[in-house]
Amino acid sequence: MQNLTLKELSEGLKQKKFSSLELTKFFLNRLDLHNSSINAFITIDKDKSLAMAKRADEIIKEGNQDYLTGIPIAQKDIFCAEGWKTTCGSKMLDNFIAPYDSTVISKFNAAGAVNLGKTNMDEFAMGSSNETSYYGNVKNPWDIKTVPGGSSGGSAAAVAGMLAPAATATDTGGSIRQPASLCGLTGLKPTYGLVSRYGMIAFASSLDQAGPMCHTAEDCAAMMNVMSGHDPKDSTSIEREKENYLTGINNSIKGLKIGVPKEFFSEGLDSEVEKIIEQGISEYKKLGAEIVEISLPNNHLSIPVYYVIAPAEASSNLSRYDGVRYGYRTKEYDDLMDMYCKTREEGFGDEVKRRIMIGTYVLSAGYYDAYYLKAQKIRRLISEDFKKAFEKCDVILGPSAPSVAFPIGDKKEDPLKMYMQDVYTISTNLAGLPGLSMPGGLMNNLPVGIQLIGNYFSEAKLLNIAHIFQTNTNWHNLTPEEFK
Amino acid sequence: MKFDNDEIKKIAHLARININENEAKKVSEKLEGILGLIDQMTEVNTDSIEPMAHALDITQPLREDKVTEVDMREKSLKLSNETDQSLFIVPRVIE
C-alpha cells in the first residue's frame, strides 16, 4: 500500500478494497519499523490516528466521503493541532500541547483525513537541511548519510521513505521545493495568501506559505483542493473564487511558452544537475512547448534581501517565546531579566539565535533604512523582474537546488554555504509567486528536482504542466531501495 | 562591518538572549559574514523605488465587532509554567 498515490488510495477506499483503519494501521506499522532510521517524525500518536481512522470509516460507510477521507497524511510540526504536541522542531515548545487547530489542520479534519503524526523540521523553519532540529537530524531515505533538505525535511523524508503517502510542508525561502528536489518528490509552494497561515507557527510572516509534498502533481492538486481557501482569521488570506486544481490537470500543453532564466544557469549550479534540467527542457520541447530565454537580472540579490527581511520578521515573531505563558522556561533565575535571557538562550538553537540577532540588528535604530527598507525596495525590483518575464512566457523553468543531497554536517558550520541552497527558490517567496518542484532525474542515485515558477494564482497551470511531464516520464515513480 | 563584543552584547540584550564571552566571539564572526552578504544590496540604486511590503495589492479586511471567544482559562493556565489564582506568575516586575 505504501506505493499507492493519494489518487489510488482514494479509489481503493471508495471501492472498499481496504478501510481507513487498515490503511492507517499499515502506515503506523511502517513508522514503527522505519522511522528510527530516518527520524522523520517528532510525534506519533497511534490512539489519536486510529480514532480518526475509525471516524473516517463511518463517514465512508455513510457514503459521504471526500477525496482525502480516511487517508493518513503526515503533518509538519509547524501546524498547531489541538491536543497534539506541536514543537516547530524546538526545545522552546517541547512541552507545548497546542490548544487549538490551525486552519490547515481544521481543513484536513473536515475532509476526513487522518493525522498520521507530526514531522520533523529545522527549528522554527530556519534551515535547508533539517540539521537544526532539537529532535535530531532527519536522514534522506535515498542515502541516509545525506540530508533530506529543509526546513520540511521530515515531511520529505516521510513521503520519500514511503512512511506516509503525502505530507504538508511550508516554504519561506524554498523549504518545500528544495527538500522535494533532494528527496525525489513533487512539492508546491502556492501563491502567497492562498493557504491560511492561521495556526502555522510564524517564521517570516510576509514569506511563509503552506503547501503539499507528494509523489505526484496530481496528488498535490488533491491536497491543494483541501488546503486552499480564504480564512477570515488570517488578514493576509486572499478572498477569491475557489478553484478545483484537478479539473484542468490533463490539459494539453502544446504551445506553452517556457521561460528559462539565464541567471539560474550560471556558476554555483552543479554541472550534472544542469544536465538533468536540460533533459527536462528537452522533454518539454518534445511535448510541444516553446522555450524562451528570459532574464531575472536581480536574482542574485534575492539572498541578501531574504537574509534581511526573513530574520527581521522572525526576530519579532519569536519574541513571544519568553517562558511567561507557555513553552520552555529556564529552571533557575534571579529576576525577570535573568528569566528572559536564560530561557531564550537555552530554548533556542544556534541558527535561530543567529537569525534573531541579525534580525534585531537590521531593525535597530539607525539601520532600518539601510537594511530593512532597502531590502523591501529591492524586493520590488525582483518582483518586477518576474512581471517582465511573464510578458514573454507562461511559466519559468529552472533548477530547484544547486546540488543533490549533501552529506550530513557538510555545510552546517558555514551558514553562508547553507544559505546558497536557496538561490533558485527565494525570489519566488519574495515576489509571492507560486513555485513547484518535481523529480527530473537522478545523479549518483540521488534525486534532482526541476522547478516551475508560475504567475500569481497559476497553481492549476503549474500542476497541469507538471502532471503532463509525469505522464510522459517515470522519475516521480522511483523510490529509494531500502524503503521500497 | 566588524562586530565588537559590546555591539554583540547590545544586540543580545535587545533580543533578551544571554550570550557568554566565548559564544559572543563565534556569533560575531558568523554575523560579520552574514552582514558581508547583506551588504551586496548597496550595489543597486533604489532611490526612486517604493518598498514592497506585501506580494499582492490587497488591503486590510475588517472584522465585525462581536465577542466570539470564550473563557479558556482551563486550557491556558494548564499550559503555563507557573500560575496562581488565574494569573501567570513571573519574577517581580519593577516599574
Added chain:
Amino acid sequence: MDWEIVIGIETHVQLKTNSKIFSGASTRFGEEPNANACLVSLAYPGVLPVLNEEAVNCAIKFGLAVDAKITEHSIFARKNYFYPDLPKGYQISQLDLPVVGEGSLVITVSDESKSIRILRAHLEEDAGKSVHGIEEGKSGIDLNRAGTPLLEIVTEPDMSSAEEAVTYAKKLHELVQWIGICDGNMQEGNFRCDVNVSVKKKGDKELGTRREIKNLNSFKFIKQAVDYEVNWQIEKLEDGGKIKQATILFDPDSGETREMRSKEEANDYRYFPDPDLLPLVISQEKINNIKSKMYELPSEMKARLVKEYDLTNYDADGITSNIDVANYFKELLSFKVNAKLASNWVLTNIFSRLNESDIDIKSSPLKANKLAELILRIEDKTISNNAAKKVFDEIWDQDKSVDDVIEHLGLKQISNENEIVDILNQVLQDNEAMVEEYKSGKDKAFNALIGQVMKASKGKANPGQVSQLLKEKLKN
C-alpha cells in the same frame, strides 16, 4: 526670572467596543484575571490579528470631531520590547501613517478661547496588567486588558499652564464621551494622560528639555503633578542644574514626581510595518457615512442654541458641557418648552441639586419629562416662577405629579382677570394712603401696592397681570 511653561499631552483613550482590536475576545471590565484572554490575547504560536471595524469607526469619529484629516492609507507597525504584560513581545501600533492626522480642539480658559493643535491620533492595542503582592518577589500577569483598542491622541506642546492642561484634558474627556467612542471612566483606566512638561525662559525660542509624567488618570492628579514638576524644573534650573529627558511617575500620596526606576537606556523599539496586517484603506464614502450618522458636535450644538434659541454663550456652553446634560436639555426641548427658561432651570436649579447630592444628571431623580411639565405650567401661567420653585422642591426626588403638587399646595396662580380686579379693588380701598402716595409721585408705592395684592391673594395672583391691571386702574 520669568519662566514659561510648555506642556504637550498624549492621551490613551480606551475605545468603547465589544471586542478587542485584533481578536474577538471580550473587552468587558472587571472580569476575573485572564477570563478575557483568548488565543490571540495570549500570543500563542501561530495566531494572527484581524482588525475590529468598530475601532476604526471610533477613530474616524474622533478625526471628524477635531476637524482632522483622516488618512486614506494608514499602516500598522510593530513596537518591539519585552515586558510580561506584552504577550507578543511587541505592541501593534501605528508609526509613520497614523489613521488620524492634524486637527484641533478649542478650550476656554478664563473666558478666553485657545486652540490646542492635535498632531495625530493613532490606533493601537493596550497591554495587560501586572498584579503585585501575590507572592514575595513575584508578580501576576493578567491579560484581560491586552488587546483592548486604544486611540492615542497627541497634541503639540501648545499648553502653557497646569490650568490649560487640565482644561484640555477635561474637554477631551467630554468630547470622546460625547461622540460615543469612550466611556470616560477614569478609575477603570479608560482615559489616561501622559503629560510632557518643560520650562523655558520667557522670550527663549528654543524649548527646554521635557520630562514625561506617565499615566495620570485624574484631573486632580494632572494639576498636582504639573504644578510639582514645573516647580521642580524651575528650581533645578535656577540652581544652575540641567534637565535630563526622563519618564517620571506621579505619586499621589507624596504629591511628588520621581523618575521611573527601571529606566533602561532609551528603548530601541525597532519599529517596522506589521507583516500580518495590510494597509488600512478608509474611503471618503466611509467617512461620509460615519459623519451622517454622528450627532452634532458640542461646538455645533452650542452655535445652534445661540442662533436658534438666543441662549447666551455662557449658557450654551453649560448645556453642551457634556452629552448627558445636552441630551437632558434636548429632551426638555422636545416638549416644546421655552429654551431660555429650560436652560435656566437646568443650569441653576437642577445643577445645584445635583451638586448637593454629588450625582450626575443621568442619575437625576427628576427626569426631563417631569421638569418639562413644570416649565409648561409656568409658561401657561398656571403658576408663577416663585411658586414653581416650591413645586420643584416637592417633585425633585418624590414620585408626585406636578399638577397634584400645585393643587395640594394651592399654588395655582390667579389669572382670571375678574378675580384679580376684585382683589385689586379691595386692596385699593384698604390702602388709600398708599394710593395717595403713588399719585403724588412716589413710585415705590406702586410696588408696595403690588405687594399688598399678592398678600391678599396669598401669593397666587399672577404678578404680571397684577402689575398691568394696577397700572391701568391707577391711571384714572
